[in-house]
Amino acid sequence: MVEPKTVDEAFALVEQAWKLSDDAREYVKNAGREVPLQEIVDKIFLPSGQVDVAKTQKESGNPPKIFLNSPYGLQYRPEYKDWIPFRHGALNIPFD
Numbered sequence: 001m002v003e004p005k006t007v008d009e010a011f012a013l014v015e016q017a018w019k020l021s022d023d024a025r026e027y028v029k030n031a032g033r034e035v036p037l038q039e040i041v042d043k044i045f046l047p048s049g050q051v052d053v054a055k056t057q058k059e060s061g062n063p064p065k066i067f068l069n070s071p072y073g074l075q076y077r078p079e080y081k082d083w084i085p086f087r088h089g090a091l092n093i094p095f096d
Helices: 007-031 037-048 053-059
Strands: 065-067 072-077 082-087
Touching: 007 037, 007 072, 007 082, 053 065
Parallel strands: none
Antiparallel strands: 065 072, 072 082
16 A cells, blocks of 8 residues: 655545546546446546555445555445545654
């Protein structure tokens, strides 16, 4: 797992998670149809190289969660039909 060493690195990791969220939203918008969740995982999340596949397969749950190779991940919100970032790991950033 990528461990941020500075506040800027931590922000960059959460921004990466938001970018994946935005990419998924854009993919669905451009498809003009209801897109199966697995299609978003296969076409957007997995090709990003940011997914911790083993942890995602083990802990995904329902609604699904995608765990990234950072302290962040994406969780599907069925009521909004979108993916939003969440934190699944500790952030131990030295503030000196």
